[in-house]
Amino acid sequence: MNFEYTDDQQAIKSTAHEFLENRMKPEKRRELAEAGKYDDALWAEMCELGWPGIFIGEEHEGQGLGVLELCILQEELGYALAPSPFFSNAAAGLVIQHAGSDEQKQRWLPGIASGEQRGTVAWVRNGAAPLVPDADSASLIVLLDGSNATVVEAGSASVESVDTIDSTRRFSRVEPGGDGDSLDAADPSEALAPIATALSAELVGVAQRSMEMAVEYAKERQQFGRPIGAYQGVSHRCAQMMMETESARSVTLYAAWASDHEPESQDLASSMAKAYASDAGWRVSAASLQVHGGIGFTWEHDLHFFLKRAKADGHMFGTAGEHRDRVAELAGLARREPAAA
Amino acid sequence: MDLTLSPQEQAFRDELRGWLDENHPGQEPTGDEAAFEFRKDWQRKLADAQYAGLSWPSEYGGRGASLIEQAIFNEEMVRAQAPPLANVLGLVMGGPVVIAHGSEEQKQRYLKPILTAEEIWCQGFSEPESGSDLASLKTKAVKSNGEWLVTGQKVWTTFAHESKWCMLVARTDQDAPKHKGLTYFLMDMEQEGVQVRPLRQITGEAEFNEIFMEEARIPDENVVGGVGNGWTVAITTLMNERAGLGLGSAIALKIALGQLMELAREQGLDEDPIYRQKIAQLYIEAECLRLTASRGLTFTMKTGIPGPEGSLAKWQWSDTNQALTELSMDLLGDEAPIVHPDWTYRFLRARANSIEGGTTEILKNIVAERVLGLPKLR
Numbered sequence: 001m002n003f004e005y006t007d008d009q010q011a012i013k014s015t016a017h018e019f020l021e022n023r024m025k026p027e028k029r030r031e032l033a034e035a036g037k038y039d040d041a042l043w044a045e046m047c048e049l050g051w052p053g054i055f056i057g058e059e060h061e062g063q064g065l066g067v068l069e070l071c072i073l074q075e076e077l078g079y080a081l082a083p084s085p086f087f088s089n090a091a092a093g094l095v096i097q098h099a100g101s102d103e104q105k106q107r108w109l110p111g112i113a114s115g116e117q118r119g120t121v122a123w124v125r126n127g128a129a130p131l132v133p134d135a136d137s138a139s140l141i142v143l144l145d146g147s148n149a150t151v152v153e154a155g156s157a158s159v160e161s162v163d164t165i166d167s168t169r170r171f172s173r174v175e176p177g178g179d180g181d182s183l184d185a186a187d188p189s190e191a192l193a194p195i196a197t198a199l200s201a202e203l204v205g206v207a208q209r210s211m212e213m214a215v216e217y218a219k220e221r222q223q224f225g226r227p228i229g230a231y232q233g234v235s236h237r238c239a240q241m242m243m244e245t246e247s248a249r250s251v252t253l254y255a256a257w258a259s260d261h262e263p264e265s266q267d268l269a270s271s272m273a274k275a276y277a278s279d280a281g282w283r284v285s286a287a288s289l290q291v292h293g294g295i296g297f298t299w300e301h302d303l304h305f306f307l308k309r310a311k312a313d314g315h316m317f318g319t320a321g322e323h324r325d326r327v328a329e330l331a332g333l334a335r336r337e338p339a340a341a
Numbered sequence: 342m343d344l345t346l347s348p349q350e351q352a353f354r355d356e357l358r359g360w361l362d363e364n365h366p367g368q369e370p371t372g373d374e375a376a377f378e379f380r381k382d383w384q385r386k387l388a389d390a391q392y393a394g395l396s397w398p399s400e401y402g403g404r405g406a407s408l409i410e411q412a413i414f415n416e417e418m419v420r421a422q423a424p425p426l427a428n429v430l431g432l433v434m435g436g437p438v439v440i441a442h443g444s445e446e447q448k449q450r451y452l453k454p455i456l457t458a459e460e461i462w463c464q465g466f467s468e469p470e471s472g473s474d475l476a477s478l479k480t481k482a483v484k485s486n487g488e489w490l491v492t493g494q495k496v497w498t499t500f501a502h503e504s505k506w507c508m509l510v511a512r513t514d515q516d517a518p519k520h521k522g523l524t525y526f527l528m529d530m531e532q533e534g535v536q537v538r539p540l541r542q543i544t545g546e547a548e549f550n551e552i553f554m555e556e557a558r559i560p561d562e563n564v565v566g567g568v569g570n571g572w573t574v575a576i577t578t579l580m581n582e583r584a585g586l587g588l589g590s591a592i593a594l595k596i597a598l599g600q601l602m603e604l605a606r607e608q609g610l611d612e613d614p615i616y617r618q619k620i621a622q623l624y625i626e627a628e629c630l631r632l633t634a635s636r637g638l639t640f641t642m643k644t645g646i647p648g649p650e651g652s653l654a655k656w657q658w659s660d661t662n663q664a665l666t667e668l669s670m671d672l673l674g675d676e677a678p679i680v681h682p683d684w685t686y687r688f689l690r691a692r693a694n695s696i697e698g699g700t701t702e703i704l705k706n707i708v709a710e711r712v713l714g715l716p717k718l719r
Contacts, residue, residue, distance in 0.1 A: 001350065001409055002343050003639040009342065068342060215713045230716040232702070235709035242708055243653055250632035251625065257344050272625045325614070327621040332602045333611050 020080035053113025060109035066260035071201035078205025088133035092119025099188035122174035135172035149188035150180025166312035193270035197255040200273040203281035211241040214288035244280040268330040275323035278314035380427035384458040415589030431455035431462030442566035463504035465495040482511040501550035523571030591631035659694035
């Protein structure tokens with residue numbers, strides 16, 4: 001039993017960390033967030049690095065790695081809070097790779113892997129998908145409704161851009177429409193597990209960064225003649241952030257590993273990860289704001305971008321409460337009668 | 342990253358499982374004395390199969406097991422619902438301290454009877470005035486005619502009334518700074534100068550004792566690690582106490598959660614959305630504890646230094662176990678205060694979880710100061 005990254009995984013992590021540290025300076029992020037835009041040049045570079053296809057099979061021009069490697073990138077993207085269509089495109093790739101026929105995979109995966117024909121997933125419930133990332137710019141949309149999925153070209157579905165608290169990501173409301181190509185080589189809803197896990201990894205990165213910002217501030221900020229981090233009211237709050245961030249990381253790593261190596265466990269594992277990381281992402285960033293005091297509540301400070309991303313992520317692809325109910329179901333509290341759809 | 346067991350780990354687990362199937366001693370008898378004798382017999386059986394001092398080097402009767410094998414052992418013992426061992430403190434703390442800091446004579450003298458439970462060990466660290474601030478302890482040892490005379494009081498000592506040896510930390514230099522004037526002794530409990538009094542706790546039972554020492558005698562050869570080095574030696578003991586406990590305690594939580602779900606069903610509350618949320622949250626936290634503890638093992642095995650995971654795991658475990666037992670009371674509704682065979686004791690006993698073996702506040706200080714590098718208030 002070994003939780004250590006392999007040398008290759010470690011290399012992916014450090015390359016991503018350095019690249020994003022250089023390319024996603026706070027001023028740049030702020031500029032993009034305030035304009036509600038992504039940086040095309042940055043996306044092109046991410047594509048050159050092969051990131052969009054990291055988990056896509058080599059036969060479809062991806063790198064042939066797994067969900068774990070995808071999650072390593074996701075954590076770093078959360079840490080850097082880089083505005084980009086990376087996640088939405090990966091979500092589409094995960095569904096198509098899982099449930100597409102050979103012909104369908106051949107048609108769509110290379111474009112997703114290269115980043116030239118981006119996709120996204122609209123998770124349709126009660127007839128509409130209210131919060132779909134990047135549907136306004138994707139070339140194709142996977143409409144996932146229960147255990148049915150169809151792929152539609154951009155323009156076929158009704159896409160209406162929505163304003164959210166998270167200005168580092170673009171969202172739309174999608175209503176199904178147009179003729180789609182049905183994905184039925186496997187149950188497409190099974191791909192929700194790695195999608196939720198990838199979001200959990202992003203939340204871990206957001207939590208880690210929010211915690212580091214709080215700790216750094218608590219060491220510098222002086223009140224009553226000493227750094228505020230010397231007071232247990234502050235230092236214990238920081239310790240709590242660390243505990244929650246590490247727990248979220250542990251359960252997310254497990255869920256990613258399960259997707260790659262123990263698929264029968266991935267349903268429970270991913271719901272545990274998404275439930276825990278959704279809460280942790282929010283609580284850690286909110287606690288960080290409290291440690292920052294008044295400055296943390298200003299638009300000028302960068303923390304609010306992290307706080308808002310954490311909240312939005314926590315509500316995408318299942319809230320903490322929904323995933324917890326799923327955990328209850330899978331862990332031993334099966335319902336006597338299936339819940340009404 | 343590979344979360345499956347290696348072939349050797351798998352083989353170790355299978356062998357242990359087979360052994361536990363064949364040798365499980367069954368239900369513990371009632372009555373303190375009978376239960377303790379039962380635990381001694383059980384430990385002897387484990388020692389004969391070289392399962393007692395698993396981590397000890399083989400020359401002292403152990404197997405030199407890896408941290409993962411120790412974790413597997415703890416996990417399997419809990420899973421099999423095997424009774425506890427009689428000489429836990431001797432095995433987990435006493436033996437490792439003697440192995441790390443003791444002289445060759447001490448190793449020859451003390452280690453074997455620890456393994457076989459022939460001699461039971463207890464720990465004399467905490468005092469009425471020295472809890473979290475352990476280094477402020479006042480029990481005094483004075484050298485006189487080649488032996489030490491000890492006067493003072495210890496508290497929260499488990500098994501003191503059954504013990505032959507006490508791991509005692511006492512002040513041997515009044516003038517040195519508080520961490521420097523301490524010495525680690527092995528004190529014979531069977532002597533006139535040592536009085537043991539049971540300490541009744543909120544559960545009504547007396548799991549712990551107070552020890553009163555009035556010129557208790559300790560020969561000079563019973564100093565471990567040298568005069569004045571007591572703090573360093575004691576820290577080894579405490580680190581051994583926390584290391585590797587995470588996985589076993591996570592499995593214990595999972596078993597308790599199974600019982601809690603059963604209780605929810607009995608009470609007709611298993612489909613209640615609020616209880617489902619709360620139970621699932623506890624399940625997730627128990628899994629987080631297990632996984633973080635496993636990550637810690639990977640780190641420790643690579644670096645040789647236990648990380649902060651021991652502190653994190655102990656803190657998380659006490660939070661989760663308290664929440665779990667509180668939830669059992671909620672599920673019992675208006676009958677909760679009525680003494681219940683499964684839940685009342687656990688509910689009350691859990692209050693000590695966030696105090697014993699390092700209070701949650703101290704553990705948070707450790708994380709804040711040593712891991713996050715925040716300044717100390719002191």
